Each structure stands twice: as structure tokens, then as C-alpha cells.
Amino acid sequence: MGKTLAEKVWDEHVVRSTPGEPDLLYIDLHLIHEVTSPQAFDGLRLAGRQVRRPDLTLATEDHNVPTIDWDKPIADPVSKTQVDTLRRNAEEFGVRLHPLGDVEQGIVHVVGPQLGLTQPGMTIVCGDSHTSTHGAFGSIAFGIGTSEVEHVLATQTLPQAKPKTMAVTVNGSLPAGVTSKDLILYLIAQTGTGGGQGFIVEYRGQAIEELSMEGRMTVCNMSIEWGAKAGLIAPDQTTFDYIEGKPEAPKGADWDAAVAHWKTLVTDADAHFDKEIVIEAADVTPFVTWGTNPGQGVPLGANVPSPEDFEEATDKVATEKALEYMGLQAGTPMREIKVDTVFVGSCTNGRIEDLRLAAEIIKGHKVADGTRFLVVPGSVRVRNQAIEEGLDKVFVEAGAEWRGAGCSMCLGMNPDTLAPQERSASTSNRNFEGRQGKGGRTHLVSVPVATATAVRGTLSSPADLVPATV
């Protein structure tokens, strides 16, 4: 019997396999940031261990860095200590670091692909659950905890039990104006936050093939939001074209050898998946969340659900709690929900295509009175590219705040946070209670919905906008 893509990549990385034990997997690329690594480096020091492969390790600063005044010392002394600790560790252990102010600095999952370090058929880990983003290239990529960060630093391997495999097939093309973000929010609403648990998921079908690499990254990024171990997409010409010419992409004969191998990385026709889900792309519409986990979502055109809409007692209770936290009344049309802050950014939607789309929609419009619109590029390169294309001017003219690169309001670890009861429309990935700031209320949305919402001040799609007079 044939193998799935995930099984092929897995099998290529098994260092050691023994019955009754997890496989020992080799790790091709280990990405590091300031928040989940200090204790790992401490562990190495305590045990007198070295980083086995500094040349397969890359560090950047993203979670806990400011998006304004990044050229000045970090104001929060505790944050500064954390960032300084990464710098000291990188220096001591010989790890390549792209610090604040460096042209390659940015969100770790934006930086890997744009450097060309993320390639098909790799194993990629990082102390961050959205490492699943890199699966868009046909790699097995997943988030790990700090003990595992230490393990990879010391051994360049990880003991891992082999997950089951699942196929999510998306038939047909996504309707005009519907993005890959809507698709993944739609999927998570169908499966719930635990639906992917224990699986490596392969996204496939026409709608997936038609996505750009950045659109594919958005889908794979949120695999963790429905509990999957990892999500991946078979590499194709779109993938190869994206990688070719990137700084760390293979060159010359190496390129040919790499592409020849990458072309074998597809699920065999007779391969077996442990589970399969089929979605019709035509059913997907602009999708938004109303609750406090990413599975609590509805079409933008729908109303806030009621606890009575659910059969299971636990769902009723969860809905009640979520509505109370979100300050919402059942039955309210989603489009009537007033939003205080709009955030475009994060490893889900902070890449250049996202910024182009946002700029195209807001051009000639103004941000609504009483609404704050934060645009945070995923990396310095994305920021520079946007400036080169004049997108920054479009945002500033519309009344948006144009920021420096980092995770920012996605997790509210730096000063970019919501106040208690403040409501956001956010292109990020999590709407958990307090995620964007204590008491903050988050609606997860796509870039077009976020941008239209910034203009109207209520949850909206570009179709709701009066055409701009440019």
C-alpha cells in the first residue's frame, strides 16, 4: 500500500524506531524566540551540554517586543531581561539571531519562509504552537514546549509517537471575496477545537491547490486551533516558485536535486488516511467568531447563536459563558456588533499579500470615528516591501496606525493590548478569554472583514462599503 505525504516525510526522518517506544525523529530546522527558550538554555548550561547543530537553528525576537520605538531600549524591564537573555544565549551557544532592528527580524513563522529556510519535506519545530504554518510547504511542522526545545538543542532530535493521518479535501473553488482564513474558520466551526486531535492533517483538493503560498500558510497556521498535531499541503509548482531565489534556497545543481525529491512528496493514490473530511468550497462565506474559542464561529451574515441552539448540555453552558464574557445577546446580527479596535497582523495574516489586500480595500476610505486600526507587518521585510509599494501611506492616510514587526496584539504580551471589555476584530488566530488583554473581547476575522470593519466600525465585509471616491 502507498504512503500519505505525512508518512513519507515522517519515515525520512526516523533516526531510530523500536517497538514500545516513540520514534526518534531528526529535526531539520529549529526556530527559537525569546519567550520559550531561556529555561531550555539554562538546562543545557546546568547539564554542561552544547547546541548540537547551531547551523540548523535560527532565533528571532517576536513575542515580547514593542512595535513602536523599537530603536530605543525596551521600556518594560522584565521584557528587556527576556530579550537580553535570548541575545546572551545566542552569543554563548553560537546561534544565529535576528534581533530587533535587524532587517530579518519578525515573527518566527514569517521569517523562516521568507528566508527560504522552510522547504518541502522537512521536519520543523519551534517553541510555539503556530509552527504548523510551515506545513504549507509540505513539511511536518509542529509546536513544542520548552523541555522539548532543550531536547532539540541538545540532540537535534525528538522522541515522537507517530500520529494518525487525516485528509481534508476542499472541492471546487472558493467564492470571490472569500479567503483561506474564512475557509479555516469554517472548518474549525465544523470540527470543534478537538476535531483534529492526534492527527497530522493533509489539506488537499482544488481550492487548496488554487491558494497562494501565503494563503496556504494561513490554513496550516490554524491547524492547531482544531487540535491537529500538524497540517500540511503537498508541494507543487506554486511552492517551488515561491522558494526559488530566496536567500537560503538551494542553488544550481542542488536546486535540481531538491526539486526532484520534492516532486515525490505527494500522497500515493493507494495510500490510506485514518480519517477523511470533505468540504465544498462553494459553501464557505466570510466567517467570524462570536465566542471564546476558535470553533465558536458563524457566517458574517448570521446572528449570534443562543444556548438553545445546542443540544449538548456542555455546549449550552459553554455558549452561555462565552456570550457573557463577550457581552453579546443571542440573536443579534453579527453585522451589528460594534468594534473598538481592528488588528491586521500575526503569523496568520501578517504577510505582504494580507497588507496588499487590506490597503486595496481601505484606499480612499477613512477609519471610522472611535475605531482604532492597527496594522502590524509580520516581519521587517514585509514592512519594507509594503513601504516600497506605498501601502504604508494608504494606511496612514486612512487613519490607521502603521507599526513595526512582531506578534503584537495577537497575544498581547507587548504593550499592544485591549482594555477590559474592549472589542476587537482581529486577523489573528485565538479568541480565548483575555488573549489580547485582560477582559478583552476578540472576534477572529479575515483581512477583508477586518479592513471593512475598520471603515464601518461594525463587523462588515467589503461588500458593505460604499465605493470609495478616490
Add this chain to the structure above:
Amino acid sequence: MEKFTTHTGVGVPLRRGNVDTDQIIPAVYLKRVTRTGFEDGLFAAWRNDPDFVLNNAAYSSGSVLVAGPDFGTGSSREHAVWALQNYGFKVVLSSRFADIFRGNSGKAGLVAGQIDEKVVERLWVYLEDNPGGQITVDLESKTVTTPGGEVEDSFDIDDYTRWRLLEGLDDIGITLGHEADIASYESGRPSWKPVTQHA
């Protein structure tokens, strides 16, 4: 890592599903560079509520957390495990754990035992009827029991993690014992695989 064989301690009924790691410890508490001191951030938002279970003196010294399904979803932060351990928890019982949280627990020495949803419900009822009631978690026999035998059932944990916890073994030490396998694998890697540093 300390060996774990059996533990008896106060059970804490957390009647909530989908307890994500942002609830266990919000991001603003993740700025420390140590593995200790995270207990102040544990369930930080909920602890402002006087009715929250850990604010009840009968449960505040708890060491066995009994939670609803999908515990530990979201962020990979191992700080969530440390916060539970720093507070005093030795065991978390739930009908379903997020993968990364379960992995982190096994590495850090917190027992994440999977029990049937019905057993969760029975433990909740027992603990609510008997505030401060104890639960014994035996890793050797994979059982959870209450002192009067009101609840007596088994829990699941993967065999490899169980063995490591019982023996108190350092995972990195085990892997370094296979150094020759790693070196052999490395010698066969294709030359075109990317590197972050060039000689």
C-alpha cells in the same frame, strides 16, 4: 526528574471544558526566564472571581485537578505546566488533553491522566459533596480512587511516558544514549538541505 509512583492529595473540581493555556496562564505572566514563580499567574483571570474553586479554602491546597474535556488547548507554553506545578498540582485528570500540553506534562513531571467523561463527572460530584476530599492517583496501576471507594477507576497515560515518570528518567539523557544512531543519520542527510550558518 523526581520519580512518581503514587500521589494522594486534595482534588479540585474545575467544571469547565476547553481550558486553554491562555486561561491557565496569560501571556503577560510569561516574561520570567526561570522555571519557578509562575503560580501567581495560574488561572489569573478566574482567581479574581471570589467564587472560583481555588478561592474556596477547602480546595485551595489542591494537588489533583479534575477538569473538563480539551484541557490545555492553544499555545505551546510549558509555563502552563510549570504554573500548575508551582502552585502545587501533581496530577491533572481530564477526558481529553491537547497534544502539546500532554507532551509538556510528561516532560516536566506532571501526570496528565486521561479518564472517561463519566468518571470526571463522578469525581466532580464527589469533590463537590466532599470539599477538601482527597484523590489517590497510582501511576503503577493507573488507577484513581477516593478514600471511601466512592470512585475507583483507571486512567490512561502512554506507556513510555508512564515508564519515564515511574523511573524519573531524563529524556535528553536517554536520547544521548543513541548518539551513534543520530550521527549515522546525519551522515546520510542530503547536502541541499538548508542550513542557517555557512562555513
